[in-house]
Amino acid sequence: MTGNSCIVLSDDYKGYELEYFCVPRHYEDSLECVLIPSGLIQDRIERLARDVAADLGREPFAALCVLKGGYKFLADLLEKIKQCYRFSSENSVPFSVDFIRLQSYKDDHSTGDVKVLGVDGLSFLQNKNVLVVEDIIDTGKTMKVLLEILEKQKPKSVKVASLFVKRTSSSSGLRPDYVGFEIPDRFIVGYALDYNV
Numbered sequence: 001m002t003g004n005s006c007i008v009l010s011d012d013y014k015g016y017e018l019e020y021f022c023v024p025r026h027y028e029d030s031l032e033c034v035l036i037p038s039g040l041i042q043d044r045i046e047r048l049a050r051d052v053a054a055d056l057g058r059e060p061f062a063a064l065c066v067l068k069g070g071y072k073f074l075a076d077l078l079e080k081i082k083q084c085y086r087f088s089s090e091n092s093v094p095f096s097v098d099f100i101r102l103q104s105y106k107d108d109h110s111t112g113d114v115k116v117l118g119v120d121g122l123s124f125l126q127n128k129n130v131l132v133v134e135d136i137i138d139t140g141k142t143m144k145v146l147l148e149i150l151e152k153q154k155p156k157s158v159k160v161a162s163l164f165v166k167r168t169s170s171s172s173g174l175r176p177d178y179v180g181f182e183i184p185d186r187f188i189v190g191y192a193l194d195y196n197v
């Protein structure tokens with residue numbers, strides 16, 4: 001199955017108590033719980049990688065990572081996509097990796113402002129299969145802006161992979177093609193997701 005269904009954490013999901021995990025000292029006073037242990041994140045990414053590889057088949061693709069939060073997801077996803085090709089065929093599929101930075105956040109709430117950084121040179125995406133890799137979709141405004149920019153480059157196809165999607169009343173309705181976890185409307189950190197930077 002390669003639809004965009006995912007693991008859903010319900011609103012009353014409590015996560016795991018901090019005392020059972022090694023929590024970075026700088027987070028000690030601000031965390032409520034461990035929402036998703038890293039092993040589960042890795043296992044889920046393995047399956048997302050399989051879905052991406054199945055959909056792309058033998059087609060080359062251009063991975064476009066949304067910084068800053070997306071870099072760890074990108075690295076783990078690509079590694080696992082490569083493993084899929086290694087196991088399933090004699091040759092690997094070529095892909096490129098590029099980075100874009102979009103800022104839409106101040107403190108822990110969306111400002112509605114989306115600042116696009118570093119998008120001058122995206123014309124190379126013309127006629128390419130683009131895989132956008134994002135850490136989290138909240139309202140979806142950031143991703144909408146990026147998708148509009150990408151459409152102007154006339155790519156062959158565009159798919160979006162987001163490790164997390166937030167269940168929020170202010171959602172624009174945008175649903176990525178590949179989603180790791182749907183989470184309640186809470187602010188999360190860790191796994192390279194940044195805070196106010």
Ligand code: 5GP
Pocket residue numbers: 069104105110134135136137138139140141142143166186187188189193194195
């Ligand atoms: P959106 O435009 O979808 O409202 O916001 C998306 C961006 O906001 C993400 O790429 C991420 O940088 C940031 N963001 C949204 N929710 C969270 C969250 O719970 N934790 C962190 N660290 N960043 C978030």
